[in-house]
Amino acid sequence: MKHLLIALRVTLVFTLITGAAYPLIVTGLAKGLFRHQADGSLIQAGGHTVGSEWIGQNFTKPGYFHGRPSAAGNDGYDGLSSGGSNLGPTNQKLADRTAADIRKFRAENPTFTGSVPPDAVTASGSGLDPHISPETAEAQVARVAGARGMSQEAVRQLVAANTAGRQFGFLGEARVNVLQLNLALDQAAPGRR
Known part of the structure; x- marks a missing residue:
């Protein structure tokens, strides 16, 4: 009986330490030292939360830059189903989807004649990558500028201002x-989307 009571006390102590005290301390430190990140790195615009710095969204209008394809969930960009497609490089479904994404990218950006950047047609491991490469952004500049009635140089300046280095x-x-980047576009040309 003595050993059972000791085991119960140890279990209770470690439950309180690891199940209550430690999470509260870590959460408190995170909120105190890294409030923006601890709160989800949320982005505000017009007094409303419009997204997170770390979760991609599906932009489809011509006046917006489009993100990477998403394999998260049935329709993509589902934060509850984060993950890749798990299709291997020899899988025909992946080859077909990539070919379709290349055709779609070229149709959306008809003036772009270079090689389609890989991240424009491949999903990330999480399926929710919020970033594109500067090359993918450049490939979309003409479409976005035309839809917004802006000069390509003005759009390129916004891309440069929203590009993070290594x-x-x-x-x-x-x-x-x-x-x-799309929020910066909305500020630069608010009436055109």
Whole structure:
């Protein structure tokens, strides 16, 4: 009986430490030191929350930059079904989907004649990547500028202003947050979308 009481006390103590105290301390520190990130890195516009810096959205209008394809959920961009398609490089479904995405990208951006950037037609591992490469943004500049009635140079300046470099100068690649870029477009040309 003595051993059972000791085991119960130890279980109770560790439950309180790991199940209550530790999460409260970590959450408190996160809220105190990194409030924006701890609250989901939410982006506000016009007094409303319009998204998160870290969750991609499906933009389809010609006056907006389009993000990467999404394999999250049945229709894509489903935060509850985050994940890739799990289709391998030799899978015919993946080849067909990529070919269809290339045709769609070319149809949406008819003046673009270069090679289609890979991230324009491939989903990320999470299916919710909020970023595109600067090359993918450049491929869409003419379409967005035309739809917005803006000069291509003005749109390029917005792309440049919303391009983040490599993290710490050497990790990853340069990237453009699609939501932030599209919000900047809305501010620059509010009546045209």
